[in-house]
Amino acid sequence: MLATRGLTWRIGEVAIVDSVYLDLAPGEFLGVIGPNGAGKTSLFNLITGLRRPTEGTVLLDGADITALPPHRRARLGLGRTFQASSVFGSLSVRENVRLAVQAHRGGSMKLWRRAAADREVAAAADAALDRVGLHHRGTAPAGTLAHGEKRKLEIALLLAGEPRVMLLDEPMAGVSAEDVPELVSVIKSLTGDSGRAVLMVEHHMDVILELADRIAVMHHGALLACDTPDTVMANATVQEAYLGEAL
Numbered sequence: 001m002l003a004t005r006g007l008t009w010r011i012g013e014v015a016i017v018d019s020v021y022l023d024l025a026p027g028e029f030l031g032v033i034g035p036n037g038a039g040k041t042s043l044f045n046l047i048t049g050l051r052r053p054t055e056g057t058v059l060l061d062g063a064d065i066t067a068l069p070p071h072r073r074a075r076l077g078l079g080r081t082f083q084a085s086s087v088f089g090s091l092s093v094r095e096n097v098r099l100a101v102q103a104h105r106g107g108s109m110k111l112w113r114r115a116a117a118d119r120e121v122a123a124a125a126d127a128a129l130d131r132v133g134l135h136h137r138g139t140a141p142a143g144t145l146a147h148g149e150k151r152k153l154e155i156a157l158l159l160a161g162e163p164r165v166m167l168l169d170e171p172m173a174g175v176s177a178e179d180v181p182e183l184v185s186v187i188k189s190l191t192g193d194s195g196r197a198v199l200m201v202e203h204h205m206d207v208i209l210e211l212a213d214r215i216a217v218m219h220h221g222a223l224l225a226c227d228t229p230d231t232v233m234a235n236a237t238v239q240e241a242y243l244g245e246a247l
C-alpha cells in the first residue's frame with residue numbers, strides 16, 4: 001500500500017533519514033520508535049511531502065508519489081494528524097470537523113446541491129466524532145478541550161479526509177495516564193475491517209506493543225530493524241542502540 005525505497009534526506013553531509021525501506025500492507029499497523037532525534041518526524045515529513053528527499057522514492061499503491069505536494073498526496077488517501085495549530089479554538093468541536101470534511105469534499109455553488117451537501121457534511125462530521133468518542137463534546141469550543149480530547153479531535157479531523165493510510169505522530173503526547181487506555185482503543189479501531197493502514201510514531205512502548213503488528217526502529221536516521229514486536233524486542237542491536245537511552 002505505502003512503501004519507501006531508499007528514502008534519504010540529507011542536510012549537508014548529515015543523513016537525517018538514511019536509506020529507509022519500509023512496506024505497509026493494507027490494514028497493517030506499523031509502530032515507529034527510536035530515541036530523540038532518530039529521524040522519525042523527518043521520515044513522516046518525507047512521506048507526507050512536507051520535505052523532499054535527497055534520494056529515494058515514496059510509493060502509494062505502487063505509484064511513485066515522491067514529486068507530489070502534500071495536498072495531492074492527501075487526495076490520494078495519505079493523511080497525517082493535524083497539529084493543534086490547525087484547530088480553530090473558538091469554533092465548536094463539531095464545526096472544526098465539519099470544516100475539515102468540507103475542505104476534503106470541496107463545495108458546490110448550486111444552492112439546491114449545497115443544502116444536500118451540507119447535510120452530508122454534517123453526517124460525516126458526526127460519524128467522525130462518534131468514531132473517536134467525542135460526540136458529547138460537539139458543542140464545546142475546541143479551545144476548551146483537555147489534552148486527551150484534543151488528540152481525539154485531531155484524529156476526527158484526520159478521519160474527515162477519509163485517508164487509507166494514516167500517519168500519527170505521537171498521539172499520546174500530553175495525554176494523562178488515565179486517558180491513555182481510551183485513546184488506545186480509539187486508535188485500535190482505526191484499522192479494523194476498513195483495510196486502512198496506520199503508521200504511528202510513539203514514545204510509550206506499552207502503547208506501541210499493544211497496537212503495532214510490526215515495529216520499525218530508527219537510529220541515527222537509519223532503520224535498525226522492522227519486524228514483529230517480539231522479534232524487535234529480542235534484537236541485540238536494538239537493545240544496544242537503546243542502552244542508556246529512553247525510547
Ligand SMILES: Nc1ncnc2c1ncn2[C@@H]1O[C@H](COP(=O)(O)OP(=O)(O)OP(=O)(O)O)[C@@H](O)[C@H]1O
Pocket residue numbers: 011016034035036037038039040041042043
Ligand atoms: N530542518 C532541519 N534543519 C536541521 N536539522 C534538522 C531539521 N529537521 C530535523 N533536524 C535534525 O534531524 C534530526 C532528526 O530529527 P527528527 O525530529 O526527525 O527526530 P525524531 O526522531 O522525530 O525526534 P523526537 O523523538 O525528539 O521527535 C535531529 O537531530 C534534528 O535536530
